[in-house]
Amino acid sequence: MASIKENLENVTAQLPSGVRLVAVSKFHPVEELAEAYEAGQRLFGENRAQELIAKAPQLPDDIRWHFIGHLQKNKVRAIMPHVSVIESVDSVKLLELIEKEAARIDRKVDVLLQLHVAQEETKSGFSVEELLEAGENGLLTCYDHVRVCGLMAMASLTDDMEQVAQEFDLVRRTYLILKDGCFDDCAEFFELSMGMSDDWQVAVKYGATLVRIGTAIFGPRSY
Ligand SMILES: *Cc1c(COP(=O)(O)O)cnc(C)c1O
Numbered sequence: 001m002a003s004i005k006e007n008l009e010n011v012t013a014q015l016p017s018g019v020r021l022v023a024v025s026k027f028h029p030v031e032e033l034a035e036a037y038e039a040g041q042r043l044f045g046e047n048r049a050q051e052l053i054a055k056a057p058q059l060p061d062d063i064r065w066h067f068i069g070h071l072q073k074n075k076v077r078a079i080m081p082h083v084s085v086i087e088s089v090d091s092v093k094l095l096e097l098i099e100k101e102a103a104r105i106d107r108k109v110d111v112l113l114q115l116h117v118a119q120e121e122t123k124s125g126f127s128v129e130e131l132l133e134a135g136e137n138g139l140l141t142c143y144d145h146v147r148v149c150g151l152m153a154m155a156s157l158t159d160d161m162e163q164v165a166q167e168f169d170l171v172r173r174t175y176l177i178l179k180d181g182c183f184d185d186c187a188e189f190f191e192l193s194m195g196m197s198d199d200w201q202v203a204v205k206y207g208a209t210l211v212r213i214g215t216a217i218f219g220p221r222s223y
Helices: 004-013 030-038 049-058 073-081 092-104 128-136 161-181 200-205
Strands: 021-025 043-046 064-067 084-089 110-116 146-154 191-194 208-212
Touching: 004 021, 004 030, 030 049, 043 191, 049 064, 049 073, 049 161, 073 092, 084 146, 092 110, 092 146, 110 128, 110 191, 128 161, 161 191, 161 200, 200 208
Parallel strands: 021 043, 021 208, 043 064, 064 084, 084 110, 110 146, 146 191, 191 208
Antiparallel strands: none
C-alpha cells in the first residue's frame, strides 16, 4: 500500500494550478495527519466539531482547518478559534450566528455556502432556489465578520459520471449567477469547493478551486 506521502504526491501532481487540496482527515488519528503535514500538506478538512477541537491543538498551528460537515448551532462557538474556513454553511440562520460569534471574538471568518445538488435527501445545503432567493434579498452579503468566499457542494454517490457532471455544472452555473447578481464587486467570492476521492477529476473540469479528498490520501476510514 502506498504511503500517505506518496498518495499526496500522486494527487497534487494531477491537480491543475489554481486548484488546492483539502486533505479530509476525519476519523484518522493525528499521527496520520502529522505524516501528511510532514509531507507539506497544510490544508485539512474535518466534519465533526468534537474531532476538530480535539485534533487542532495537537498539531502545528500553521495548519488551516476547513470545517466541512453539518454544523450544529451550539457548536459554532467551540470551533470558531480553530477554523479557517467553514465550508458547510447551509442556512441564513447559521450565517447570522457565525457572524455573531466571529464578532464576539473580534475575528473575520471565511465561509462557503453549501449547495444541495445531489439526489440523496440526507445531504444538507441550500437548494438552488433558496440560495438565489437569499442572494436577491441581500441576506448573503451583509456581514462584517464573515467573508462569503464561494460555494461548496457534494455530488450524488453514484458511478454515473454523467449525473455527477450535471450536478457540478449546476453548482458552477449557480455560482456565476450569484457572482453577477450580488458578489459583483467582491474579489473574494471565487471558491468552488467540489470533488472528493471518486469524482474530483470531474469537479476540476467544472471549475473546482478546492477539492476535498480523504480516502485517496489516508485510505479507508474505520468508523
Ligand atoms: C468525507 C468527506 C469528503 C472526502 O470524501 P472521500 O470520498 O473520502 O474523499 C469530502 N467532502 C465532505 C463534505 C466529506 O464529508
